[in-house]
Amino acid sequence: MTFSAFFFQALNGLSTASGLFFIAVGLSLIFGVSRIINIAHGSLYMLGTYIAYSFATYIGGALGFWGGIVATALIVGVIGALIEIVLLRRVYRAPELFQLLATFALVLVINDATLWIWGPEDLLGPRAPGLRGSIEVLGRQLPSYDLFLIVIGPLVLLVLHFSLARTRFGRLVRAATQDREMVSALGVNQAVLFTSVFALGAALAGFGGALQVAREPANLATDLVAIGDAFVVVVVGGMGSITGAYLAAVIIAEVKAVCIGIGVVDFGFMTVNFSKLTLVAEFLVMAVVLIVRPYGLLGRPQAFVRSIAEPEDPIRAAMPALKALGAVVLVVLLCLPLLAQTSPYLLILGIDVLIAVIFATSLHFIMGPGGMHSFGHAAYFGLGAYGAALLVKWLAVPMGIALLAAPLVAFGGALLFGWFAVRLSGVYLAMLTLAFAQIVWALVFQWEALTGGSNGVIGVWPPPPFDKAWVYYLLTLVLAVVGVLLLRRFLFAPFGYAMRAGRDSVLRAEAIGIDVKRVHWLGFAIAGCVCGIAGGLFAFAKGSISPETIHVSRSIDGLVMVLLGGIQTLTGPIVGASVFATLQDTVMRQTEYWRALLGLIILLLVLAFPQGIVGAFSSLWRKSGVKS
Amino acid sequence: MSVLAIRSLSKTFGGVRAVNDVSFEIAQGEFLAMIGPNGAGKSTCFNMINGQLEPDSGEILxxxxxxxxxxxxxxxxxxxxxxxxxxxxxxxxTVIENVQMALISHAHEIYHFWRASAGLHRDRALDLLEQVGMREAAGRPSRELAYGDVKRVELAIALANEPRLLLMDEPTAGMAPRERNDLIALVKRLVVERGISVLFTEHSMDVVFAFADRIIVLARGRLIADGDAASIRDNAQVREVYFGTGKTFAGAAP
Structure with missing residues (x-):
């Protein structure tokens, strides 16, 4: 690559960096002050592009475009404030992960609202009035609008930096980022502070989205893509640091630009197409940064937040009533094939639910007792599914061996990724696991020769007698029961206790000879292994596997299932997975707007059952016990 | 022979010499108090002995x-x-599970996956709880306990590996005066029965002078005195670091 081409790519990278910065900086500010990871932040960004499109096309001209961008930022800011007041304010006292669930529900609702208002087509806005031309840089044409983007990013950074450094509002934001309890103890009205920070963050996201209107079409998939990028930027830059966010945005955008610039390189023994490595590159940067600087480039160790959630009760062996209930459920499940003779769909649903149960229970194993909030459990599902499917495709192995290999492949992957992940904790661990899941996803998506790329692997059907739905259902049931009971057994054994001890107090656990990292590492790998079973079963149940089925949304689904059931109980993930999978399969069939419906149901559950379904029932149980 | 011997231990944080060339020993069965004003380097010294901090130089034998x-x-x-x-x-x-956890670790059973923990080392755990007077509370969640009781449970956990040396960092911090004496009396009795050596830091001088066999005094990172209660009480340098030289009060004295 020539120097001029390289320089041109670098400029390109800088204009992309500004866009990344606008999403990330708001996310970072909001997290710093409220400790909420706003998954819906990408949705606000997406809304920004759509609203700006409407201004630019309906009003038109310079006013519609430039005025529209400013108006969009204000409108999205107001939407952000409303979200904070109506929803988030009610969940600040809920366990941290519940807040995630609430913001994820917003993603679903906003996505469908956008679909309803603007329709499913991509919408490309007009080019920017006054900046339609391009200027010549080293013999190439650089659009003036890109130049404008290159300038506006650092400009906003400067404005933000000085307002945080000099104004009273800025001081409060910085103080709250360091110790919000202290700030409230000093008599600062937290409600107003939180709302205004949320509004500011939302406005920045809306502004960033609006600026994209002249570059890229408004698209319904932008929300999850944007939030994925924003997570990476925030984590690389350091949570709560706005300068770090810009720095990280530049680094990531440049790495991507350079990858595209390098293109195909022939190393002699193999050719590598670097432009296809952009997805992996972004997450590799993050993984490397987190390993070298666990709190991001300019981040500091997180301020200790005194836990406001109720601590967990000691786990107890199942009471006779619960055991009896379990037996009844099992008998019903065994009889399901008989009931399903009239409606074969029931068995498909049953298989989906059971796979979800294995998936959620294995995630709960590390999330609950291990305290490791994995945002990338889909990786191990994917490794299991692809492990099994590829063995069938390339080596034509029998199903039995493929199903055995699935958990082993997932175990290997979890062992590798887990080694890095357990070195971090909290949000940083969550983001690193997400990064690993994205790497797995990008790998199967881009390694077309092996995995079939976006088409996936097809024709992975189970051989007779398992080709009959009821036989395969029973196989799934057996494996699900074995998996769930095995994990439960581990939790009651010394290993499970050691895992909880490490979660409760690392210091104390180390002081009685427990190697917490190693215990958590092994726990992580075990969870990945069991999750691989779910992946293998899924591949044969659907007869195919594609990158889409192991995307980030599956990881989020897992979180939702666990939190829905209640993270502090052992039966929680089973109930949560069953409810969620059933809702997904049934609600999805009813309406085009299934996401919104699902989102509203999740919101209802979050507000009505902050301890999860099982948690709510067991506290009801305890209350009635006290009365009688 | 001494159980623990500290030789020329030093630790610097930035420009602050938190612990500066400190040496002392603890004999078998000795109850040794480490005292000193805030910032004297007690906790730093402690954390180097228990492995939370790595010393810059010196030996911990x-x-x-x-x-x-x-x-x-x-x-x-x-x-x-x-x-x-x-x-x-x-x-x-629960309280008993806390103690069982330590016993399980001591028996190298952490990586066991099959047998339920609830039945492991139960008698031994109850026995330890009995000794610290917490047997009745065995089944309660440990987070529900009053602070003084948590300290007792901690003691039971600390005794689970049959230690030869017990390190107690401000064992009575945050406790009422009555509870304090009870706890330290309990520790002293257990120590005498088992011949364990104890190193503890303490702010309550009542406790220190009533129970410690020997006292060492740290000030600004240096060891300034080492002796029994009487000699420490009369040590001019110790008085100076705690009370100043007394010149301020000289005129006001009757």
Missing amino acids: FAGRDIAGLEAREIWRLGVGRTFQVAATFGSM
């Missing part, structure tokens, strides 16, 4: 072996028990 720089868990395995300044138990476990 436990039973003749240098343990400086080992991980906390390795030091525990050699036979050093400890309690924390802010008592730490496993909040999601």
